[in-house]
Amino acid sequence: MRKWLRRLLIGTAGLCVLIGLSALGIYLFIVEKPADNVPLTVIEPYQWNKINLNIGTVSSDGSPYYVWARKGEQPNWIVFFSGGGMAWDAASAAEPIRITNMLIGSEPGNYFANIPFYMLTMLDGLLAHDREDNPFRDWNVVYIPYSTGDLHIGDRVALYEGTDGKTFTMRYNGRHNVQAALAWLYEHAEAPEKLLVAGESAGAFGAAFWAEEIASHYRDSAVYQYSDSAFLYSERWPQIIKEEWQAMTEERIGFQPEADLIGSITRHNGRVSGGEAVVLQSYSLYDEVLIRYQRKLGGDESLTPEAWSAQLRESIAAMDTALPNYSYYLTDQDRDPESGMTPHTYATRSVLYETEQDGIPLLKWLDDVINGNQHYSVGESFLDGYR
Secondary structure (H helix, E strand, O other), X not given: OHHHHHHHHHHHHHHHHHHHHHHHHHHHHOOOOOEEOOOOOOOOOOOEEEEEOOOOOOOOOOOOOEEEEEOOOOOOEEEEEOOOEOOOOHHHHOOOOOXXXXXXXXXXXXXXXXXXXXXXXXXXXXXXXXXXXXXOXXXXXXXXXXXXXXOOOOOEEEEEEOOOOOEEEEEEXXXXXXXXXXXXXXXXXXXXXXXXXXXXXXXXXXXXXXXXXXXXXXXXXXXXXXXXXXXXXXXXXXXXXXHHOOOOHHHHOOOOOOOEHHHHHHHHHHHHHOOOOEEEEEEEOOEHHHHHHHHHHHOOOOOOHHHHHHHHHHHHHHHHHHOOOEEEEEEOOOOOOOOOOEOOOOOOOHHHHOXXXXXXXXXXXXXXXXXXXXXXXEOHHHHOOOO
């Protein structure tokens, strides 16, 4: 029995190494590597360009931080905030996402501690320049990776004690990373006709937090703010943001976080801007990843998909009532009959081209609102009883 178990463990480990090496090989030899700090005036259209920023930028584990940019053939820009989990205390910070965990099927971890080497290979959806049916394929893009666990707003170097009793450093450096990325953007995107400030998951919160700052810089541009899959309800948000991340949102944004974090920042932005920017949100109604994170945040493993979905719908109904330029897309497509949950995020995945609700594809809705100036929502019947 012991010999059999040992052979099984060795075989499993070998398979994981093989898969990891294969992924690395694909990245190094098949996927086109990004250029390195090439001026946009020189670089070929649609080639990713790695932009090294100033010395104030760093990932949570101390590794280098940078952004990716890609030149299109339109005067429009997408500013995209990456997702990738979060850390909210010592215990969660001690468990970053590791590719080895994903390969063996164990719990992946809570957040990216650095920028994964394979990140560019995973980008599809809105950022796919090789899809003829992508109406945003020829826009310029700056992609803001996420490796600080703080929804792109933290400003603290924390010393935590790990499970092994040793002290480790957690750099909640999201604010400085984004500020450096935006300084680069402001230098290279002078006057876009249209500007889409977007993000998914944790990046969807980040896009909402930084949307007003970006919009205020581009007052002559048509600004759209799109958050994909960004609902987490927790009474802990004020403490996490103020004390754990030291984001100082009251002083820097004039914003007081509430338990409905995305709802409160979105309504705040609407009050500040007077409703000039168009706000878009898309949600999977029983989002498996967001439900699991909310269970961790609240310490409530009994939270059901139905209870989470009811909180989400209340939030959307409140935003829809309060904001004049707000549109949403709700769907329960691909709900698993056993778990009762639905998949997580659309914006940079191929599923963006496959999702449809009430006969309207998600991509068509985005195209209609942003490129066609047709403002409407999809999945309105899901809010019956919540208004």
